[in-house]
Amino acid sequence: PRTYYFSRHGESEFNVLGRVGGDADLSCRGRKYAASLARYFNDAGISGLHIWTSEKKRTKQTAQNIKAPKEHLAALNELDAGICEGLSYEEMQDKFPQEFAWRDQDKLRYRYPWGESYMDIMSRLGPVLLELEQEDNILVISHQAILRCILGYFLNKKFEELPYINVPLHTIIKLTTFGYKCKMEVIKLDV
Ligand code: F6P
Numbered sequence: 001p002r003t004y005y006f007s008r009h010g011e012s013e014f015n016v017l018g019r020v021g022g023d024a025d026l027s028c029r030g031r032k033y034a035a036s037l038a039r040y041f042n043d044a045g046i047s048g049l050h051i052w053t054s055e056k057k058r059t060k061q062t063a064q065n066i067k068a069p070k071e072h073l074a075a076l077n078e079l080d081a082g083i084c085e086g087l088s089y090e091e092m093q094d095k096f097p098q099e100f101a102w103r104d105q106d107k108l109r110y111r112y113p114w115g116e117s118y119m120d121i122m123s124r125l126g127p128v129l130l131e132l133e134q135e136d137n138i139l140v141i142s143h144q145a146i147l148r149c150i151l152g153y154f155l156n157k158k159f160e161e162l163p164y165i166n167v168p169l170h171t172i173i174k175l176t177t178f179g180y181k182c183k184m185e186v187i188k189l190d191v
Pocket of ligand 1: 015018019020021022078081143145
């Protein structure tokens with residue numbers, strides 16, 4: 001069996017404001033989650049634990065106090081919302097109503113102008129997914145859209161389902177794989 005742990009970064013200042021993308025710091029609650037997460041993993045004493053984060057401040061800050069080697073991968077950065085980076089969904093609907101409607105109609109294939117789609121994420125994640133399959137006792141700290149795609153891959157979800165998989169904040173998702181079988185546990189931490 002192989003064991004994988006996945007978590008979104010702790011709540012960021014942009015999550016508080018309902019804004020997408022960007023490179024914000026963790027909020028006060030987000031920092032509390034980082035502390036709980038560090039307590040969880042430092043107490044668990046998982047042998048060979050290692051961490052992959054994205055290159056964004058919020059995932060690095062979330063990993064900061066966990067005692068384990070870390071790598072920061074651009075492939076784990078959040079979906080690039082292009083011209084909509086830094087906007088709230090209300091602002092998007094206001095400034096780019098046609099774009100907003102198109103995304104709603106086909107969230108999987110919709111590509112933000114100068115940005116990415118969920119399908120684009122699946123192709124950029126390809127090499128990471130292949131490497132991940134060879135890993136064990138790894139913690140991946142990334143972002144909502146990215147973790148939807150990674151979890152969907154391991155759980156054999158249809159592409160169409162990927163953009164809607166529920167990956168809540170402040171929650172560890174533990175996957176144990178046995179050959180082609182996969183067990184999922186959800187661990188909610190107090191913040
Ligand atoms: O709101 C947080 C966030 O990670 C954004 O940065 C990103 O654009 C969004 O979630 C992805 O979720 P959805 O595809 O549902 O908009």
